[in-house]
Amino acid sequence: MTWVFREDVAAFRRRRWVRLPLAEDNEDLARAYFQYGQRQGRGVTLEAFCAVEGMSACFVWVPQDDQAASYAMQKPLGLKLPASSVEAGVVRWAARWKWIKWSTRLSGNGGLSDQLPSRAEALAWTSSVTGLAARRHGRGR
Secondary structure (H helix, E strand, O other): OEEOOHHHEEEEOOEEEEEOOOOOOHHHHHHHHHHHHHHHOOOEEEEEEEEEOOEEEEEEEOOOOHHHHHHOOOOOEEEEOOOOOOEOEEEOOHHHHHHHHHHHHHHOOOOOOOOOOOHHHHHHHHHHHHOHHHHHOOOOO
């Protein structure tokens, strides 16, 4: 299993794409974001987004307020798995990734922003508690 954020994935031409390699601290950030969600008391959802190179690429979703939790009918812990695994395409070249992201925005087929948190959002909510931002910039640990 691996953890992804909005910057790591795209949906374009009826296919999901994952940029590899993933950031080394994705797992730590996903864990911190999950713990943040637990402390908020609105519930947390763990969702399998796709399969990539034989692993499930998952993300953590935390409702940002009581209204979002209510709309999502959020429980203390939600688990979402697709009925059948969706194999994602892998992108390893920066130029190709930029083209896919640009094409996705141009087509208006982004749609992922409602589901996946960005790394910046997760860091903003968790860095004051975990110190991940300090570690990411070479300070701490």
